[in-house]
Amino acid sequence: MTEIAAQRIRAHVKFLASDLLEGRGVGARGGDLATEYIAAQLVLAGAKPAGDNGTYFQNLTLVGAEPQPTTELAAATTDGKRWSFRWLDDFVGVTLQQQADAAVDADAVFVGHGITAPEYQWDDYAEADVRGKVVVLFTNEPPSDDPKFFTGRALTYYGRWTYKYEEATRHGAVAAIIIHTTPTASYGWDVVRSSWGREDQQVKLASGAPALAFAGWITKEQGEKIAATLGKTTDELLKMADTRGFKPIPLPLRFSGRMPTKIREIRTRNVVGKIDGSDPQLKNEAVIFSAHWDHLGIGQGVDGDKIYNGAADNATGCGMILEIARAWSMLPEKPRRSALFLAVTAEEAGLRGSEYYGQHPVIPAGKTAADLNFDMFMPFGRSSDVVVNGAERTTIYPIVQEAAGRFDLRIKPDPRPDAGTYYRSDHFSLARVGIPSFSIEGGEDLLGKPPGTVKKLFDDFEEHHYLQPSDEYHDDWDFSGMEQFARFGFLIGVNVANAPKLPSWRAGDEFLPARIGSGVK
Numbered sequence: 001m002t003e004i005a006a007q008r009i010r011a012h013v014k015f016l017a018s019d020l021l022e023g024r025g026v027g028a029r030g031g032d033l034a035t036e037y038i039a040a041q042l043v044l045a046g047a048k049p050a051g052d053n054g055t056y057f058q059n060l061t062l063v064g065a066e067p068q069p070t071t072e073l074a075a076a077t078t079d080g081k082r083w084s085f086r087w088l089d090d091f092v093g094v095t096l097q098q099q100a101d102a103a104v105d106a107d108a109v110f111v112g113h114g115i116t117a118p119e120y121q122w123d124d125y126a127e128a129d130v131r132g133k134v135v136v137l138f139t140n141e142p143p144s145d146d147p148k149f150f151t152g153r154a155l156t157y158y159g160r161w162t163y164k165y166e167e168a169t170r171h172g173a174v175a176a177i178i179i180h181t182t183p184t185a186s187y188g189w190d191v192v193r194s195s196w197g198r199e200d201q202q203v204k205l206a207s208g209a210p211a212l213a214f215a216g217w218i219t220k221e222q223g224e225k226i227a228a229t230l231g232k233t234t235d236e237l238l239k240m241a242d243t244r245g246f247k248p249i250p251l252p253l254r255f256s257g258r259m260p261t262k263i264r265e266i267r268t269r270n271v272v273g274k275i276d277g278s279d280p281q282l283k284n285e286a287v288i289f290s291a292h293w294d295h296l297g298i299g300q301g302v303d304g305d306k307i308y309n310g311a312a313d314n315a316t317g318c319g320m321i322l323e324i325a326r327a328w329s330m331l332p333e334k335p336r337r338s339a340l341f342l343a344v345t346a347e348e349a350g351l352r353g354s355e356y357y358g359q360h361p362v363i364p365a366g367k368t369a370a371d372l373n374f375d376m377f378m379p380f381g382r383s384s385d386v387v388v389n390g391a392e393r394t395t396i397y398p399i400v401q402e403a404a405g406r407f408d409l410r411i412k413p414d415p416r417p418d419a420g421t422y423y424r425s426d427h428f429s430l431a432r433v434g435i436p437s438f439s440i441e442g443g444e445d446l447l448g449k450p451p452g453t454v455k456k457l458f459d460d461f462e463e464h465h466y467l468q469p470s471d472e473y474h475d476d477w478d479f480s481g482m483e484q485f486a487r488f489g490f491l492i493g494v495n496v497a498n499a500p501k502l503p504s505w506r507a508g509d510e511f512l513p514a515r516i517g518s519g520v521k
């Protein structure tokens with residue numbers, strides 16, 4: 001009974017991904033049902049409530065901001081030329097002020113990549129006062145092969161577009177506009193266009209908190225017009241941004257715009273349960289097992305099916321942490337630190353539930369030993385390798401290696417560190433408040449199957465089922481791989497919970513300052 005078992009993970013997945021749960025939409029009945037189920041399962045597993053007011057729920061409010069097609073943006077040069085941008089064709093974006101009628105009318109400054117990174121002696125805002133201004137910039141980071149400079153080819157958080165808006169806000173800008181290029185974004189304008197034309201769900205701002213009136217992108221073609229005001233091309237601007245010693249450049253331009261926005265409040269919740277540690281002191285510290293419970297709810301029908309069940313994404317991760325919770329509470333002697341089982345909301349909206357948890361942790365981030373995250377496992381069976389991107393950046397890594405050895409798992413390095421996948425799952429929200437965090441992900445070499453089988457199956461899943469109504473549970477799914485990885489995560493969790501020293505990030509890591517309390521990334 002103590003062993004983690006595939007059949008129990010299957011039972012959770014089958015229920016959470018059933019049509020009855022209507023795709024586990026955030027702020028929808030199906031999501032409320034899913035969270036009730038997860039809370040009930042935590043009770044049955046023997047975990048105590050760790051949410052608000054003695055419940056298993058951590059309640060939060062999201063603000064939905066849906067930009068209207070009447071959104072306007074125009075630029076005027078100091079010598080009297082004026083042009084306007086066409087919504088979706090030339091520009092996209094949203095207000096982060098959570099108001100129905102945000103507006104911009106301000107001078108512009110080109111700030112390169114928009115990065116302030118003291119550890120690399122790099123400051124794209126050096127000596128400039130951008131308060132109340134529009135900053136124009138590129139996403140990504142200065143290219144490098146030197147691991148000591150923006151970690152070489154691997155993308156750091158400084159390179160992500162979300163960081164650009166956060167840094168612009170810290171510098172007091174009123175708006176931030178990213179000039180899109182396919183290489184810097186790693187995807188084309190069609191992707192930008194389709195992911196920005198709709199409602200953005202944001203964690204509700206604290207009253208008085210600063211926020212951009214407009215956070216957006218423009219096409220490279222429109223970027224050329226801006227570059228031309230400096231007598232340059234977009235590529236030349238990018239080259240300047242990539243060069244050490246870059247200084248911000250005031251543009252002979254004024255942007256004006258109106259951002260009519262449909263605003264609504266969405267009430268949702270994380271689910272969190274706790275199993276106390278056995279050590280009287282260390283039980284105030286914890287290891288987190290996390291998985292997002294939300295999916296896309298009911299949406300546009302495909303072949304007559306409107307329910308986005310999200311079976312792989314992410315009923316699987318929920319089933320795994322519930323089964324880990326059950327096994328943890330069955331341990332005759334509990335590990336020294338406590339364990340938290342955290343099912344977060346609104347991952348699909350941009351890691352919002354985990355972002356909220358990072359800002360409102362049940363156990364302080366500085367006392368949280370680790371977050372092991374589980375997001376989307378495929379039902380292909382057992383593999384001989386595992387992906388734990390980011391683990392090698394923490395002092396937990398020897399424990400991970402030892403566990404991998406015990407399960408005969410080869411640790412597979414990140415095939416595309418430049419794509420920044422580390423920053424796209426919930427563990428990242430906890431990393432940025434300093435918690436050593438990573439996701440455990442399935443491998444690529446299936447036991448007893450020819451090499452390349454996973455790639456073929458996964459490519460097919462991505463093309464036909466990922467984020468589609470057809471991501472559904474099937475009775476012929478093989479849960480043995482999920483059992484294997486849940487056991488693997490469980491062992492890591494137990495050993496981290498018993499470790500003499502609280503884990504941390506390794507020297508020089510971008511999240512170490514947050515760990516030692518000198519700043520949140």
Ligand SMILES: [Zn+2]
Pocket residue numbers: 292313314347375376
């Ligand atoms: Zn997911």
